[in-house]
Amino acid sequence: MSRQSMVCAFNGILYRELLRFVYQRSRFFSALVRPLVWLIVFAAGFRAALGISIIEPYDTYITYEVYIAPGLVAMVLLFNAMQSSLSMVYDREMGSMRVLLMSPLPRGYLLVCKLLASAIVALPQVYGFLLVAWFFEVQPPWAGYLWVLPALILVAVLLGALGLFISSFIRQLENFAGVMNFVIFPTFFMSSALYPLWKMQEASEILYLLCSYNPFSYCVELIRHALYGRLNEEALLVVSGCTLVFSILAVIIFNPQRGFGKGGR
Amino acid sequence: MNGSVSPTVATSQIDSTAILEVLKVGFRYGAKIALDDVSMTLNPGEFHALLGPNGAGKSTLFNLISRLYQVQNGEIRLQGQDLGQHGAKLLEDVGMVFQQSTLDLELSVAENLHYHGSLQGLSRKLCRQRMEEELARVEMSDRLSTKVRQLNGGHRRRVEIARALLHRPKLLLLDEATVGLDPEARKSINQHVRKLCREDGISVLWATHLIEEIDEQDPVTILFNGKVKAQGLSQAICSDSQCATLADAFEQLTQNNREGNRP
Numbered sequence: 001m002s003r004q005s006m007v008c009a010f011n012g013i014l015y016r017e018l019l020r021f022v023y024q025r026s027r028f029f030s031a032l033v034r035p036l037v038w039l040i041v042f043a044a045g046f047r048a049a050l051g052i053s054i055i056e057p058y059d060t061y062i063t064y065e066v067y068i069a070p071g072l073v074a075m076v077l078l079f080n081a082m083q084s085s086l087s088m089v090y091d092r093e094m095g096s097m098r099v100l101l102m103s104p105l106p107r108g109y110l111l112v113c114k115l116l117a118s119a120i121v122a123l124p125q126v127y128g129f130l131l132v133a134w135f136f137e138v139q140p141p142w143a144g145y146l147w148v149l150p151a152l153i154l155v156a157v158l159l160g161a162l163g164l165f166i167s168s169f170i171r172q173l174e175n176f177a178g179v180m181n182f183v184i185f186p187t188f189f190m191s192s193a194l195y196p197l198w199k200m201q202e203a204s205e206i207l208y209l210l211c212s213y214n215p216f217s218y219c220v221e222l223i224r225h226a227l228y229g230r231l232n233e234e235a236l237l238v239v240s241g242c243t244l245v246f247s248i249l250a251v252i253i254f255n256p257q258r259g260f261g262k263g264g265r
Numbered sequence: 266m267n268g269s270v271s272p273t274v275a276t277s278q279i280d281s282t283a284i285l286e287v288l289k290v291g292f293r294y295g296a297k298i299a300l301d302d303v304s305m306t307l308n309p310g311e312f313h314a315l316l317g318p319n320g321a322g323k324s325t326l327f328n329l330i331s332r333l334y335q336v337q338n339g340e341i342r343l344q345g346q347d348l349g350q351h352g353a354k355l356l357e358d359v360g361m362v363f364q365q366s367t368l369d370l371e372l373s374v375a376e377n378l379h380y381h382g383s384l385q386g387l388s389r390k391l392c393r394q395r396m397e398e399e400l401a402r403v404e405m406s407d408r409l410s411t412k413v414r415q416l417n418g419g420h421r422r423r424v425e426i427a428r429a430l431l432h433r434p435k436l437l438l439l440d441e442a443t444v445g446l447d448p449e450a451r452k453s454i455n456q457h458v459r460k461l462c463r464e465d466g467i468s469v470l471w472a473t474h475l476i477e478e479i480d481e482q483d484p485v486t487i488l489f490n491g492k493v494k495a496q497g498l499s500q501a502i503c504s505d506s507q508c509a510t511l512a513d514a515f516e517q518l519t520q521n522n523r524e525g526n527r528p
Contacts, residue, residue, distance in 0.1 A: 011383060
């Protein structure tokens with residue numbers, strides 16, 4: 001296969017994702033409303049309960065809204081990734097997945113293109129959220145919006161690969177409610193998205209350990225630091241490593257037979 | 266044995282001129298056997314009907330040929346090359362129309378075709394050109410920018426056939442392509458596909474459970490419970506089983522099986 005047809009295929013996959021994104025405006029708004037509810041309602045209520053001291057990468061005392069904004073950005077990516085990866089294996093996308101797999105290009109390449117394309121589609125959702133958050137005093141430096149871009153793509157691909165991996169692995173998670181309970185909530189709550197980990201350590205050493213091994217914590221920290229123009233090298237290393245490992249695993253374990261088995265005999 | 270194999274269709278020898286050879290293929294979902302020792306050959310320009318009721322294993326066979334599933338037993342060869350060894354590259358010469366529609370409803374006809382074209386490595390320009398040609402052949406030229414959701418079932422099928430031909434495949438697989446369509450639309454799609462065989466030399470494997478879609482001169486493979494019950498020209502199958510019509514022959518061949526020695 002020539003490089004030209006590989007580029008051509010990626011463009012086609014990306015173009016289709018963008019079209020679907022443009023046509024499904026309701027998806028965009030629900031992706032925007034979810035983190036805003038957290039930011040505007042939850043954070044306001046929680047603000048009083050939780051004092052935040054000066055921690056990296058912030059130079060001063062910050063409000064709780066400012067603290068959780070990067071975590072909510074990661075949440076947007078998490079939902080987007082789980083939705084798109086699960087639908088790749090199970091529901092309505094079945095059809096387009098078949099078209100995808102009829103391509104003469106290697107399956108691994110096609111899946112990576114698909115992950116990357118849905119990562120790119122998540123970007124407007126994130127920037128839309130950050131735009132609204134700006135009016136609620138989440139105002140990182142302008143350069144931060146640029147620095148955070150590569151971090152967002154990397155994290156989105158990791159979470160997409162993780163979603164694809166999980167969905168080919170666990171049959172029981174066929175509906176999204178199951179994924180919410182057993183994947184999204186634990187991932188999100190056992191991370192530094194909503195509270196700094198030292199707070200968690202005060203509460204429970206075991207939970208602290210779980211949180212600090214959760215790759216999602218590193219996703220959040222990578223985004224948090226990038227948004228303030230800093231590079232968290234440890235987070236970058238962990239997130240890149242996990243992206244590589246889970247992409248490879250997801251591709252190896254991917255088995256279209258699983259998804260098609262029910263309807264296609 | 267109740268299978269009648271016509272001498273015109275070689276089943277077990279490797280034939281280098283054949284487009285598609287299915288050699289002793291077996292497949293199971295867990296404990297359930299879906300295909301058992303299935304063999305067939307498809308020659309260039311041939312319209313080959315794969316006849317069987319729902320659940321006979323037709324779709325499973327298609328999923329194997331299109332590499333969606335991995336061959337468990339036996340071998341599938343496309344133009345003499347083993348599917349298991351040569352990987353996705355061989356799909357360049359295969360076009361497929363799936364049983365369930367695989368079009369994006371909220372995208373336009375052109376956008377759907379473009380997606381497929383790009384996956385086949387066609388440049389935008391070439392894709393556009395082929396798109397116009399293929400849609401013209403199915404009389405859908407004026408629907409390029411129509412959303413698929415607004416098309417009726419027959420028109421959606423035509424778009425899918427046009428899509429399957431964008432990359433100029435040598436083998437076209439149609440899995441119950443006329444299911445759910447009215448008789449007129451069924452007939453027109455069947456005729457269009459036959460024309461592709463005659464005029465462009467495309468080989469077609471046409472899976473169906475509708476006997477009226479098969480002509481006397483068509484090579485037919487009758488699949489029932491995952492096994493090949495008969496193979497040969499439609500006429501020959503009739504005369505071998507001493508039946509007046511293929512419908513009777515089909516009835517007889519599958520009836521034997523019901524009374525016979527099922528485990």
